[in-house]
Amino acid sequence: MGYTAIVDDAQAPPPEPPTWGEVLVRQCRQYPNFDAQVEFDIYALGLAGALLPPPEDASKSEIRAYLAKTFDAILKEHDGVIESVQEMVKEFMRKPAHITGMRPVHPDGYRMKAVPGTQYSIRMWEGSRAAAEWVFEIYDNVSNRPFWPPPGTVQVWYIPNPGRGEGYPDRHEIAAIEDVFNTSLGGRVTGKTYVLRDGDKCVVNFKEMNTSISVSAPDRQPDFVHGINGHRHYKLDF
Structure with a gap:
């Protein structure tokens, strides 16, 4: 035939990665001694990394002190405007998280x-x-x-x-x-x-x-071809 049909109908874009909010909520759940519910706490604790002891060793008082210190530092960067900090966190938490090595949810x-x-x-x-x-x-x-x-x-x-x-x-x-x-x-x-x-x-x-x-590693076919999504697409076989 001389060609192979790769896309024969309109295809959806590849699945979206999780948002930073979803990723950081998962991170916060690793801390058995602290239940982060305020969005800033989830943001700061989820990104804490090695700035805190391992989750099972971090006490509630250590976490609270870290969150307060982090908030004060970020608030200073935003000229003391709390609403600006809240908007920054809100925007970040809704961005897609492309993270190398992130484990499956299931x-x-x-x-x-x-x-x-x-x-x-x-x-x-x-x-x-x-x-x-x-x-x-x-x-x-x-x-x-x-x-x-x-x-x-x-x-x-x-x-x-x-x-x-x-x-x-x-x-x-x-x-x-x-x-x-x-x-x-x-x-x-x-x-x-x-x-x-x-x-x-x-x-x-x-x-x-x-x-x-x-x-x-498996060799995945691309989910869709940029620029021609929704069109028929063929690979020419020489």
């Missing part, structure tokens, strides 16, 4: 494959579609928790695919998100996560177990 958003001969699995989930990301971690099937490998015991290597005209041209080691952003993440993380893009491949080397595995 458990069925995870994909899991066992690593043969070990107690571990590779657990993968969709990252930002806008950035064509997939995120994965090593999962301990015995403890039912993400695994934090001791230094030097696990390496993840990006494997270039000559058939793809994109991506990195050379083989190189992939750093975990937690290793790159360890200062801001503080004590909150439970496992190391790695990012691939659509169709990328890597090798995970368990050095102490003399075991390595290949991991391939």
